[in-house]
Amino acid sequence: MKRVEDLTAVSVKRRSDAIAKAKEKAEKELEKSEKEYDKELKKIEENTELDERTKIAQRRSLQQASERKLKAFEAKINRETEDEIRQIKAESEREISAVKGQFRFWAIVLPPLPAIFLGLIIGLIRATRERNSIIDERLVK
Secondary structure, rough: OOHHHHHHHHHHHHHHHHHHHHHHHHHHHHHHHHHHHHHHHHHHHHOOOOHHHHHHHHHHHHHHHHHHHHHHHHHHHHHHHHHHHHHHHHHHHHHHHHHHHHHHHHHHOOOOOHHHHHHHHHHHHHHHHHHHHHHHHHHOO
């Protein structure tokens, strides 16, 4: 049972690592997206050829595009994280099932072994005694 518990603990750790990795990736992408947004916003603000209404429209358009991109990225990260967690969970369940199968195999095989060995020993002892009790003249030569 200790081995099954160890496998379960490893699986939980791998899942939490996958979640942490996904969060870290999302934070990096968010920072990158914010920098791009700020850079584009600065370009719009510094453009002297545009009037104020056009700047407002471009800012709104930029903000909407940035939000769509961010939502799509979050959905992608969530999907990838869920897929990775599902894979880790399935793999750990297979490992646990294999260990349980090994325990089941040994639980079936080991109990009759002492009786089988005892039967062989008793059979050999009886065969040896029977062989020794036969008169030498009756033995086939």
